[in-house]
Amino acid sequence: MRFLLLALLAAAMLVLPPCHASAQERVALVVGNGAYRHATPLPNPPNDAADVAAALRRIGFTVIEGRDLDKHGLEDRIRAFGRALDRASTALFFYAGHGLQVAGKNYLVPVDAKLERPGDLSFETVEVGQVLGQMEAEARVNLVFLDACRDNPLARTLARSLGTRSASVGTGLASIQSAVGTMIAYATQPDNVALDGDGRNSPFTTALLKHLPTPGLDIAVTMRRIRSDVVAATRSRQVPWDHSSLIGDVVLVPAATPPAAGPGPVATSTPVVAPPPPPSPGPAATPSPGAERGRDADIAYWTSVKDTGDIAQLKSYVAAFPDGTFVALAHLRIREIESRAGRPADDGRTKVTALDPGAGVPPRPRSPRESCASLTAPAGTDLYCASSVLAPQFGSSYEVRNLFAGDPGAAWVEGASGDGTGEWVTVAFDAERLVRGLVVNNGYEKSADLYVKNGRVQTLRLVFSGGETRSVTLQDRLGPQTVTLDRPVRAHWVQFVIDRTYRGTRYTDTAISKLSVLSERAR
Structure with missing residues (x-):
């Protein structure tokens, strides 16, 4: 009887399917x-x-x-x-x-x-x-x-x-x-x-x-x-x-196994070539310190070039990291810049001739949704371009030109989704300048009520054409604020990027009423 039970158990084990993960x-x-x-x-x-x-x-x-x-x-x-x-x-x-x-x-x-x-x-x-x-x-x-x-x-x-x-x-x-x-x-x-x-x-x-x-x-x-x-x-x-700190591959959904080919009629239509099967995983390996440093270098390099608008620098990232995390995005940026090269900045309403910084100067950052307007400034001609603009409503417009308009109730209001973080205004000069600081009226200053209902800028990141950056914190208050840099910076253009905001009590849009650059022509 014992041998019979063992035999039955062995037979059952042979016909039962293998145990899969529950x-x-x-x-x-x-x-x-x-x-x-x-x-x-x-x-x-x-x-x-x-x-x-x-x-x-x-x-x-x-x-x-x-x-x-x-x-x-x-x-x-x-x-x-x-x-x-x-x-x-x-x-x-x-x-x-x-x-x-x-x-x-x-x-x-x-x-x-x-x-x-x-x-x-x-x-x-x-x-x-x-x-x-x-x-x-x-x-x-x-x-x-x-x-x-x-x-x-x-x-x-x-x-x-x-x-x-x-x-x-x-x-x-x-x-x-x-x-x-x-x-x-x-x-x-x-x-x-x-x-x-x-x-x-x-x-x-x-x-x-x-x-x-x-x-x-x-x-x-x-x-x-x-x-x-x-x-x-x-x-x-x-x-x-x-x-x-994972060790080895982690695949949550197994790769599909193609069905075995069986006998059948020969297809006469155009054949479909199946992709090659994925390579079999090798032995698990612990990431080396060198690999970790390589990943850090990849991210650091991309961070240093991603906002420059310079095709040469973007291509240098691709060359240095051909399998890098951001290669696909780098190619998209390169194609965007190439497609827009030599075209005048256009806000959809007013034609503005883009200032030519001359050979050897990185082109200013551009956005598919940008709005541009020119200003005759004390030091020359300034070209203001904003990455996005809120569409006109309630009889008001929110173009970038409002940053230097005389109307105290006018403002540039960014129109992208979210709270405005990452949106920017670039001011390009007709010649190299020494930038000493800026004067800004924060928020939408049409009234104290609208000021708090809309977002205001808390932190601005200044990116200069030569690659230098500064970060300044603005006060959450009505009226002009003067921000002086620790030392003047030589630049053909400067980009003001919204890095952090004071959130509005009702609206997500972030506004700036006035913005001017404190600069003088470089000698």
Whole structure:
């Protein structure tokens, strides 16, 4: 009888299918918080969470999901996630909503959080480290996606309560060092603010949903494709970032296996040539310090040339990093500049002849949506060009010419989606100048009421034709402000980029009423 049982068991083992990974072995926690009670509500995070959860279920994840969670609800989901990880080989955490960093640590913000004093932080928020602690308790593949860098008024409230220690409250999220086997992906670079988006999803989640289901795609390649899409969609205002200590390839959706060819009639139509099968993965390798330095150099080089508008510098990046993260975007920039070379700047209403800086001077930055107007300045002729302009409405226009118009109620109002971060005004000169500073009237100064309803500029980044940059902080007040540089800068043009804004109480558009450059002709 014993031998008969053993024989039956052996036969059963021969006919049973091989054991595949169960759904429980891949577990995800997906959270989207948008209905904030004491902070700016965000329309997209609940949509982001719902769509990411559905996408993960389709590729075999067991998903623990939560939307618009208060502190108690968020902690409950994290505990449930931790219990579900006991048998998991892959853990994934996705969070969309408000987040903030304090003293280098990142915190997720529940919808009921109210931060009025420093002691509230530990009681009102959840540190990201609590989730990572659950994931990294055992050796497994851990994937973290943080779409939590949106502009957060709670961070500003906390900074004010900290007084002289307010510098410990940073913008966006801080970079986190992870354990081996973990990748942490941020919607944008550390210390920067990400966009919520105008459609159903944020730019980051839109790209994630597009590339996550791709068969045979390693997660590192997935992130590069996500980064490329977001950079293009936000016109370089947002650059997704990641910190990875993964070992070997991580493929969430296996590559499709082509069916075996069988006998049949010979096709007489034009044959379709199938792409070659993907190469088989090699042995897992730990990224070398040299590889990490190479990635850092790639990013640093691109950052130094991406806003120059100089084809030669963009091509030098492609030559230095032929397989770099931003090669596709570099080619797009090159084609755009080449297609516009030699054409006059045109705002759609007034023809303006572009100033020729002469040979050897990098051309000024251009935008497909720019508006330009010229000004006869004390030192010569200045050409003002804005990257985008709000369309006329209510009998008012918001062209770049308003920056030097005599009407105190006129303003340049940027018209791109979002809060204006990344939009710019370039002032080009007819000859080389010594730029000493600027005078600016911040916001839309038609009335005190409209001033606070619209966005105002908090930080301007000055990019000069010679490659130098400066960053200046403007006061949030009515009236002219004079900003003097620490030393004069020689330039044929200067670009004023909005890096940070004071958010309006009603409108997302950011305005500047007056802008003039303090300069003199260089000798």
